[in-house]
Amino acid sequence: MAAKLLDRFLRYVQVETQSDDRSPNCPSTPGQLNLQRMLKSELEQLGAADVILTPEGYLMATIPATSKRQGIPTVAFFAHVDTAPDFSGRNVKPIVHRNYQGGPIRFPDDPRLVLDAKSAPDLLHAKGKDLVTASGTTLLGADDKAGVAILVTLADTLLRNPKLKHGKIRLCFTPDEEIGRGVDRLNLQQLNADVAYTLDGGPPGEICWETFSADAAEVTIEGVSTHPGEARSKGMVSAIQLAAKLINSLPREQCAPESTSDREGFIHPTRIEGGVERSVIKMILRDFELDGLAAKRKIVQRLCEGLRAAEPRARIRCQIRKQYRNMAYWLRQNMQPVDHARSAVRSLGLEPIDRAIRGGTDGSRLTEKGLPCPNLFTGMHNIHGPLEWVAVQDMELAVKQCVALAHSWVTKLR
Ligand SMILES: [Zn+2]
Known part of the structure; x- marks a missing residue:
């Protein structure tokens, strides 16, 4: 799984998809549609059902249920295709650091930059993993191409392994999250899900169900x-x-x-x-x-x-x-979506970490609109800048988390 996941991630980060809040269009920049078209054909090739790219730039797809049980909630997974406008996202040149041995990472396009445990304490947990960074003059775009690569790999994994039991799964790739418009034009009836998760979080184990x-x-x-x-x-x-x-x-x-x-x-x-x-x-x-x-x-x-x-x-x-409003106001009334996420994280041998986000997510507004939507880890770190990095093994864990989560909703019905 790791090789295909990495291949996808490296291809996606090279597509320029920065959003632009000065544009009135949806999506705000044409590059986002280029990536959406690419994802559409990949999902079709993998055999996903109902693959639809809406005129507003939302890409949706279905992974049909493999469990015959009745009444399993439809679970939607979200990732956003745009990258932050804060720092250049043009001509991203990803670099793979295989079997990272600790120590400082330097960047060919800006020799003054150093990525080390001082600027990124989580690097201490990354020894032996395969890391990806940008080359020094751009962000990497793991926020949220990590989420995008995780979801395409999830589709691949579930469609190839019908023995993995789950209900109907919906995938949704959104534009313009970074400029706060991620769910503005999303038709929730068209999405037709009972519960949702965004793949847009940080280190393994983290579950965010509280925002500003x-x-x-x-x-x-x-x-x-x-x-x-x-x-x-x-x-x-x-x-x-x-x-x-x-x-x-x-x-x-x-x-x-x-x-x-x-x-x-x-x-x-x-x-x-x-x-x-x-x-x-x-x-x-x-x-x-x-x-x-x-x-x-x-x-x-x-x-x-x-x-x-x-x-x-x-x-x-x-x-x-x-x-937007703190999603916890609604989730506290029914913690099931969070409890299922916690059980999925535990099945990976990790202890779930609750983290309140000092910001918002697409899930803040989805939850308020009636679709409960906590945020799950992807492995991304130091986002929105040149020191951004992600470990392939952490993204792989995130795929496994989603498989376990989809299964968890089958076994523990409301
Ligand atoms: Zn993000």
């Missing part, structure tokens, strides 16, 4: 523009100065991403643009709990009120919109 709850704020400041030479007499009100004042008033010590960790939330200005007449600040608000998130909305709203009071001639608008 998230809102986005946009503050628009309209000032009064005059010629700067007559600014005092004509009453200039600089939107730039007011925007700077607002940003400076944010509680940086307790409430910025740079100063928080674990279960603490934050307010994070992500973009500021504009001029004297009009400036716009975009912020993201994050917290695990709804009251913590509400408190952060209050902070932003109060700061805007303060700015209005201090400068009545300016017009200040604060718009806050919901992004």
Whole structure:
């Protein structure tokens, strides 16, 4: 299995699929469709059923049930085909480091870079494994091509071994996860699953069933523009100065991403643009709990009120919109999807590790929409940068986890 899995992974990471939040299209970039078409024909060749690529760029397929038992829930597995826009994903040149012996890994295209246990403590567990990295100038794209290669290999494994018992399995490859649109145009009736898992997590054993709850704020400041030479007499009100004042008033010590960790939330200005007449600040608000998130909305709203009071001639608008909610609010009411995942991880001889994600997943929104969807490990590390790496043996474990999970839903019916 490992050779085919590695071959798939190496081919997929060489297809450029970075998503782009400035594009209104779905998928946001054409490269994602190139990979989807490639996957479509591979799944067809493997003998998967109902292989469909929708006009919006969602690829779905079925692995028919091998168990005749009635009432087995349909399990869907998800992976996203796009890579993060944060760092170049063009001309990825994957390098395989066979039988890694510990010690620093260097990169041919950027000799200043070093990957070692200091930058990646998990390397300590990777001795003897076959690692894959990029060459120094790009990310690798294991996030989430590892998930993609795992799912195609899962299809291969299940279709070749009808003795492995499972119910109906649905595979879904989504575009634009990294720009938060991964499930925007997904038709859940077409997917037709009872429970789902994203293959988009980190080290072996990790199960994520808790994410941030998230809102986005946009503050628009309209000032009064005059010629700067007559600014005092004509009453200039600089939107730039007011925007700077607002940003400076944010509680940086307790409430910025740079100063928080674990279960603490934050307010994070992500973009500021504009001029004297009009400036716009975009912020993201994050917290695990709804009251913590509400408190952060209050902070932003109060700061805007303060700015209005201090400068009545300016017009200040604060718009806050919901992004996604912590999947744990729903999963805690029925932990079966997590319990099955834990039993699958234990069947590999690993101890399940619960990890709350300081971010969101496609599963956050799927779970809220009624399709429970924890996130499973793939083996990816140091994602979104040039030091990204993955071990082939860990991806192989992830395939076995999915086989065990599919089987687990047969044996333990609701
Ligand atoms: Zn991802």
